[in-house]
Every structure is written in structure tokens, then in C-alpha cells.
Amino acid sequence: MAENLPDGVQIVGPITPAVQEVLTAEALAFVADLHRRFNPTRQRLLARRAERQAALDAGEMPGFLPETAEIRTGEWQVAPAPADLNDRRVEITGPTDRKMMINALNSGASVFMADFEDALSPTWDNVIQGQINCSDAVRRTIEFLNPDGRVYKLKDQIATLLIRPRGWHLGEKHVLVDGEPISGSLFDFGLYMFRNARELVERGSGPYFYLPKLESHLEARLWNDVFNYTQDALGIPRGTIRATVLIETILAALEMEEILYELREHAAGLNAGRWDYIFSVIKKFARRPDMILPDRSQVTMTVPFMRAYTELLVRTCHKRGAHAIGGMAAFIPNRRDPEVTEKALAKVREDKERESSDGFDGTWVAHPDLVPVAREVFDRVLGDRPHQKHRLREDVHVTAEEILDIRVPGGQITEDGVRLNVSVALQYLNSWLNGNGAAAIFNLMEDAATAEISRSQLWQWLHHGAKLADGRPLTLEMYTQIREEELAKLGGSGVGRYEEATELLDGLVLSQEFVEFLTYPAYELLD
Numbered sequence: 001m002a003e004n005l006p007d008g009v010q011i012v013g014p015i016t017p018a019v020q021e022v023l024t025a026e027a028l029a030f031v032a033d034l035h036r037r038f039n040p041t042r043q044r045l046l047a048r049r050a051e052r053q054a055a056l057d058a059g060e061m062p063g064f065l066p067e068t069a070e071i072r073t074g075e076w077q078v079a080p081a082p083a084d085l086n087d088r089r090v091e092i093t094g095p096t097d098r099k100m101m102i103n104a105l106n107s108g109a110s111v112f113m114a115d116f117e118d119a120l121s122p123t124w125d126n127v128i129q130g131q132i133n134c135s136d137a138v139r140r141t142i143e144f145l146n147p148d149g150r151v152y153k154l155k156d157q158i159a160t161l162l163i164r165p166r167g168w169h170l171g172e173k174h175v176l177v178d179g180e181p182i183s184g185s186l187f188d189f190g191l192y193m194f195r196n197a198r199e200l201v202e203r204g205s206g207p208y209f210y211l212p213k214l215e216s217h218l219e220a221r222l223w224n225d226v227f228n229y230t231q232d233a234l235g236i237p238r239g240t241i242r243a244t245v246l247i248e249t250i251l252a253a254l255e256m257e258e259i260l261y262e263l264r265e266h267a268a269g270l271n272a273g274r275w276d277y278i279f280s281v282i283k284k285f286a287r288r289p290d291m292i293l294p295d296r297s298q299v300t301m302t303v304p305f306m307r308a309y310t311e312l313l314v315r316t317c318h319k320r321g322a323h324a325i326g327g328m329a330a331f332i333p334n335r336r337d338p339e340v341t342e343k344a345l346a347k348v349r350e351d352k353e354r355e356s357s358d359g360f361d362g363t364w365v366a367h368p369d370l371v372p373v374a375r376e377v378f379d380r381v382l383g384d385r386p387h388q389k390h391r392l393r394e395d396v397h398v399t400a401e402e403i404l405d406i407r408v409p410g411g412q413i414t415e416d417g418v419r420l421n422v423s424v425a426l427q428y429l430n431s432w433l434n435g436n437g438a439a440a441i442f443n444l445m446e447d448a449a450t451a452e453i454s455r456s457q458l459w460q461w462l463h464h465g466a467k468l469a470d471g472r473p474l475t476l477e478m479y480t481q482i483r484e485e486e487l488a489k490l491g492g493s494g495v496g497r498y499e500e501a502t503e504l505l506d507g508l509v510l511s512q513e514f515v516e517f518l519t520y521p522a523y524e525l526l527d
């Protein structure tokens, strides 16, 4: 393969046997073609993100789009769900690690989302091995021998597989097309399609995706164009691909109907991606001294602006015949600590009870031990029905002002909140640099989205000299002292990759400009 590369394609990562297996000349030609066709539009849309950000920085407020009013008032529905995506009451997510994928597929969840995004540190090894694991899962041949001798195999009954490729903003630096990094989205999506689409169709399923971090319906249109082209190129019918879009940016929350409309032939639902949503609220209004969020722990799903967005999501989906899928409660059980587990189960139950009674058709869990509680709660509401789309939620009337009114009643910034953000960000960055994109930190699931909240709050609070509950403003001196103390608690910069994690965090927090994604500078340090 390496000696037979398509014109204009270079591999700049190590050529291991796994790389040779995945990146055949044909596969590379396929993804390079996708990149050449669609990257110019991707670049234009990323530039448009920057323009919209500049307008928000200048004080403009977004709203529902006047130019798409006809889509919102028109009569249309998304395509019906395929049989193996009709009942999605419990969805487990996780990185594309081989053992975890087997555990997730066997977990009793209806769906498993294999994640090349928030939960994955995109090392060269992880993205390539992730493709092999996904292909083996599709063919049901995936097995794993644990160092302790345990053998992992698939059960007869497994979850339906969905794949989450990287967001539009990320590149894959190990493969260059005409001298530039290939789009991470097109690389993950294209390879999965090339290797598995026909096999999935023959098995009576299909290529199913979650689409992350969209900021507008034009970005959904780009995905739709990519889907149509790819299906034609692979000789499978249009509409075979099914995609669930994460509504996890505040700008996308104002374009939910338009996003479903753009993808209507391929749309399988929307998901309320709460963590990136909170991050996006912070990022989009980072320059606004009047739009500062309190401690992360106080921004719960029951604060008014999170209620407004999730209620609108259910109503929008059901009006258009799409599934509404709930998000991730971050509390995770600990098999070695019954008290932690009991608390996690109670918290997750509460979260899933709210979602199911709001009308969601299913939800996410982060750990196999949470599948039973989520299933029990959704079973109680859904019974034998696969979903509850008949609940149109016409009682919901959400205005753009309600989406944008991000005040948290009684919210405060505390020293504990600052410390927690510093410690979580350091621990997560260390984990990510070591190749683990999801980690249990203080009994919570942390991934790229939750870590973004922690580091962006620090930037915002420091940048605006935000007042703590005790009246002190957050200053550079206070941040530096807290960062030193928290780093010392973790063993200091000599441990693991904490030295780089600390430099990264300082860069993100102290920079004059808000860095758009922590993964931009962090990826430069990744193998």
C-alpha cells in the first residue's frame, strides 16, 4: 500500500500492519476523493462559524432564521426509521476500544454508539484500530483476549451499531491530501462506509451515524451531500445511511427543524448533547460579561435554558416523525464502591425519569451497569411501544429568548468550582495525551465535551475578573496558585504527561483569544 499510494496522498504516521490493513490504495483513493469534493465547502462553513462568532462577540444575538420560516411552517416528515433503529430506548456510548466495544454491544442496550469523537483520543493507533474494531463488530467476529485470560466474544443478541465520526472542525494529521490534513469527519465516515456499508446492507442493517457539533443547517446539508455522493459511489440506495444529529450547540438549537429538513431522507432523530451544549453556550458568549455561567455543577438539566432547549427538541422531533434521544448523565457507578454506585444509580434514574416523562424516545448511558436502570425507567413509560412519537408536545412553546436566556437562578462561582475545573481539566488532558479520551474523574464521566466546559469557564471567569461568592474576583494570581496546588495534589508535573497538560491548560486559560477547541492545541502533542 505505502508504495502504491494514490496521487497526492501521503501517510505521515507509522505504517503498521493495522495501517496496511485499513489504508489500502482503494480505501485511500475513496477518502481522498471525498475530501477533494467536499473539503472546500467544509472550509467555507468553518469560516462561516468564525464570522458568526465575530458577530456574537460584537453583541449580536441569534434567533430563529427568517429565511427558513417556510421550512418551519411546512408539512413534511423525515423518512421512517429502519427496523433496527425503531426502538432506541437505551443507547450506550463509548470509545472504539476493542474490549469496551464488545462489552457495549453485549450490554443489553438497544444501540451502541462507537465514538471517534468526544470519548476518543484520536491517536493514530486509536483511529486505525477503531476502524478494524468497527469492521469486526459489523461482521460479528470481534473478540478480545484480556491479559488476565478472560475471553470476550459477542452474544447472539447485540445492540445496533452507530458510529460517531469526528466533527467538521477536526483534521486527521496523519493522512495528507494534496499537502493538507484530510478532514477527520470524512476520514472516519469514509473509511467506515468503504469497509462496511455493503456488508451492513447484506446483513439487513445499514450504516448508521451520529453527527456531532453541528452549528447550522448548512453543515447538515453538507453531510447530506456527502451521504448522497457516497451511497451512489458505493452502489447502495439513497436513504440507506441514517443519521442522528446531536443538538449540542446553541446555534443549532435555533435550527433544529432546518437540520432535520436538510437530512430528511437520512434523518433518524436528534439527540440532546447536553455537555457540548453547555460548552457552546460558554464559548459563543465568552466575550459577554453579562452572560457568565456559575459553577459547572449548578448548570443542571433543570435550569430554565436547558429545559427550553430539551423541550423544544422533543417537540421538533415528534412533529417531524423523528426520534428524540436524551443525553448523558455523567454519574458513573464504581464496582468497588457501593456508595458511589448507589448515588450514581439514583442520579441517573432521576435524569431518565425526567427525560422519559418529557417525551424522549430513548437515552444515553455511559456504563454497562447503567443499562438496567435506564431500561426500567423507559420500559415503564414506553411499555410495548418502540417510542412515544405520538406525544407531539404541542403544549411546548419555546421562544428564541428562552433559549438564549442563560441565567441560572441562585447560581454562584465558588473557589471549589474553580478548583474542580482546574483539577478536572488537568486530569482529562493528561488522560487524553495518554490516549484515553474518556475517564472517570471524581466519579463522573469526563470526556472532551465536559473538559471543554471546565477550561472554558476558567477562561471566561478570569477574562472578566468574575466575582466569587465570597466577593473576591478571580485573578491571575489566584488561578496560578490554585493550579499549582491542584497539580501538586495530582503528584506534580513529573507524573504522566502532566507537564504538557499544565502548559496546555495555561495556554487555554491565559490566552487573550478564546481557543475554539481544546483539541486544536492538544492534537499537536498527540502521536
Ligand SMILES: CC(=O)SCCNC(=O)CCNC(=O)[C@H](O)C(C)(C)COP(=O)(O)OP(=O)(O)OC[C@H]1O[C@@H](n2cnc3c(N)ncnc32)[C@H](O)[C@@H]1OP(=O)(O)O
Binding pocket: 092, 093, 094, 095, 099, 100, 101, 103, 104, 115, 118, 119, 275, 276, 328, 332, 333, 334, 335, 365, 366, 367, 368, 438, 439, 440, 444, 445, 446, 447, 449, 450
Ligand atoms: C458528552 C458525551 O459525548 S457522552 C459520550 C461520550 N463519552 C463516553 O462514551 C464515555 C463512556 N464511558 C466510559 O468510557 C467509561 O465508562 C469511563 C471511562 C467513564 C469509566 O471507565 P472505567 O473506569 O473503566 O469503568 P469500570 O472500571 O467501572 O468498568 C467496568 C467494566 O465496564 C466496562 N465499561 C465501562 N464503561 C463502558 C462503556 N461505556 N462501554 C463498554 N464497556 C464499558 C469496562 O470496560 C469494564 O469491563 P470489564 O469488567 O470487562 O473489564
Ligand SMILES: O=CC(=O)O
Binding pocket: 118, 246, 248, 272, 273, 274, 275, 276, 277, 327, 328, 449
Ligand atoms: O456528545 C454529547 C454531549 O453531551 O456533548
Ligand SMILES: [Mg+2]
Binding pocket: 118, 212, 213, 246, 248, 273, 275, 276, 449
Ligand atoms: Mg458532544
